[in-house]
Amino acid sequence: MPFKSNGDRRHHIPKQRQKVTNWAEYDAGLRARGSFTVWFTAEAIRGWQAEVRVGRGGQAKYSDLAIATALTLRAVFRLALRQTEGLIGSILQLLGLDLAVPDHSTLSRRAETLEVSRPKAGREPVHLLVDSTGLRLCGPGGWLEEKHGSKRRRGWKMLHLVTDADTGQIVASVLTSRDTDDGSQVAPLLDRVDGSVVSFTGDGAYDRDDVYAEIAARHPDADVIVPPRGNAVPSSAAATAPTQRDVHLRCITERGRMGWQRASGYNWRALVEADVSRWKRVMGDGLRSHTDRRQATEVAITTKNLNAK
Numbered sequence: 237m238p239f240k241s242n243g244d245r246r247h248h249i250p251k252q253r254q255k256v257t258n259w260a261e262y263d264a265g266l267r268a269r270g271s272f273t274v275w276f277t278a279e280a281i282r283g284w285q286a287e288v289r290v291g292r293g294g295q296a297k298y299s300d301l302a303i304a305t306a307l308t309l310r311a312v313f314r315l316a317l318r319q320t321e322g323l324i325g326s327i328l329q330l331l332g333l334d335l336a337v338p339d340h341s342t343l344s345r346r347a348e349t350l351e352v353s354r355p356k357a358g359r360e361p362v363h364l365l366v367d368s369t370g371l372r373l374c375g376p377g378g379w380l381e382e383k384h385g386s387k388r389r390r391g392w393k394m395l396h397l398v399t400d401a402d403t404g405q406i407v408a409s410v411l412t413s414r415d416t417d418d419g420s421q422v423a424p425l426l427d428r429v430d431g432s433v434v435s436f437t438g439d440g441a442y443d444r445d446d447v448y449a450e451i452a453a454r455h456p457d458a459d460v461i462v463p464p465r466g467n468a469v470p471s472s473a474a475a476t477a478p479t480q481r482d483v484h485l486r487c488i489t490e491r492g493r494m495g496w497q498r499a500s501g502y503n504w505r506a507l508v509e510a511d512v513s514r515w516k517r518v519m520g521d522g523l524r525s526h527t528d529r530r531q532a533t534e535v536a537i538t539t540k541n542l543n544a545k
Contacts (some may be wrong), residue, residue, distance in 0.1 A: 274327050280305075284335050298338050303346045304537065306338055315486040316500050316518050317343050348529045355407050355427060355543055361403035361434035366425065366442070366506035368418050369515070371395050371411075372522040373410035393523065395535065396421045396517075398429060401437075405543045406511055411528075411535050419444040426454050435459040438503050443468070448481065461500050464488070514542060 256262060286296035310320040317340035322446055325337040338346075355488040398408040408428035410421050418441040426433070433455040438447075442462045451458055459478050474482040488496045497503050519538045525531045 238481065274331070276331060276333060278478045281333065281335065287343065296536070297336065298342065298346070299349060300346075302338060302341060302352055304352065306343055306531070307347060307537050308342075308541060310524075311534065311541055313520060314524075316340075316524070344530070347525065347533045350533050352533060352540065354536075355405060355429055355539060357400045357403070357407045357429065358404075359402060360431040362407070362429065362431060363436065363504070364407070364433055365399045365401050365434045365505050366397065366418075366422075366436065366438040367399075367505070367508040367512055368394055368396045368441075369423075369512045371413065373526075374522045374524050393531070394418075396425060397424050397508060397511055397515075399511050400528070401435075401504050401507060403512070406539045409535055409539050411532055418442060418449045422447050422448045426450065435461060435501075437461040437502060439463065439505065440465060443481075461502050463493070463496070463502065499533055511542070520543065 239475050280301060280419065283299050286299045289295050306320055306324050309315070310317070313323065315323060320343060321337060321340045322500055328335050328337060361418050370392045371394075373393065392414050394412045394414055396410040396412065396418065397406055398405045399405065408425045410424050410428070412421060419437070422436075422442065424484055433451075434457070436451050436455075436458055438461075440463050443465050447462070448460055462481075462484075464481055464485055468481070470482045470484060471479055472483050473479075474485075478486070484496065484500070487499060491499060519541065523534060523536045
């Protein structure tokens with residue numbers, strides 16, 4: 237919402253009437269945010285090593301649970317693979333567990349093929365909120381770049397996120413190259429969402445015919461809440477059989493952009509923007525892996541971490 241939209245009535249906003257009275261609990265909650273507790277269940281200890289392979293191929297030493305645990309700690313603390321190996325070893329030593337520590341080479345190799353469970357929506361039907369952001373690619377020479385500046389532009393990729401409006405959790409994500417536009421990723425994102433969809437909300441980048449077509453093909457009854465472009469015109473059948481886009485244009489003509497946002501529920505898109513902000517503030521604004529499949533695993537693990545509130 238523009239800053240000036242509330243300018244004529246900003247001085248009428250009353251002061252806060254309710255005061256915080258539970259300062260002790262509030263202070264304890266702030267301290268708890270820095271608390272770090274790690275424990276291993278009996279099932280995790282028994283499942284740390286991989287099951288015996290019965291078919292052809294070499295025998296894996298560590299299970300997917302062990303690799304996912306190490307990569308999760310790496311994502312949370314923004315560590316390199318060797319530092320992750322050291323952190324896992326320290327935790328196992330402090331807990332007195334006689335478990336082998338995956339080395340950094342094993343973590344890098346297994347991240348290429350690790351299967352991470354996809355997130356699920358809270359309840360059906362779901363209201364989807366979609367947005368995208370850029371993630372820089374972390375590579376060698378970071379210290380030299382910070383010290384002396386860079387002579388070339390760093391690479392980066394586009395991260396496309398879908399948030400469930402009811403729960404605020406990320407239900408789908410796609411990582412693409414930086415040249416990929418937002419509208420072309422609607423189909424892959426919808427294919428990753430289980431269940432029926434009642435609405436799809438995105439910014440002006442999704443104001444395209446193919447976006448409406450992809451949503452209608454998978455969820456014919458879903459509402460598409462996308463702001464039309466400034467120079468948009470109604471379709472030829474707007475008078476007899478108006479499309480959803482024609483209805484949006486008519487509402488904007490009658491109520492204005494701000495009125496259309498309130499009437500259509502477009503302002504709920506702020507939730508997915510909050511998820512993008514949480515991603516960059518908590519997990520960082522870059523990708524530490526160097527191959528496409530390892531980067532996809534890193535994105536899946538980061539999504540799982542952010543959903544675990």
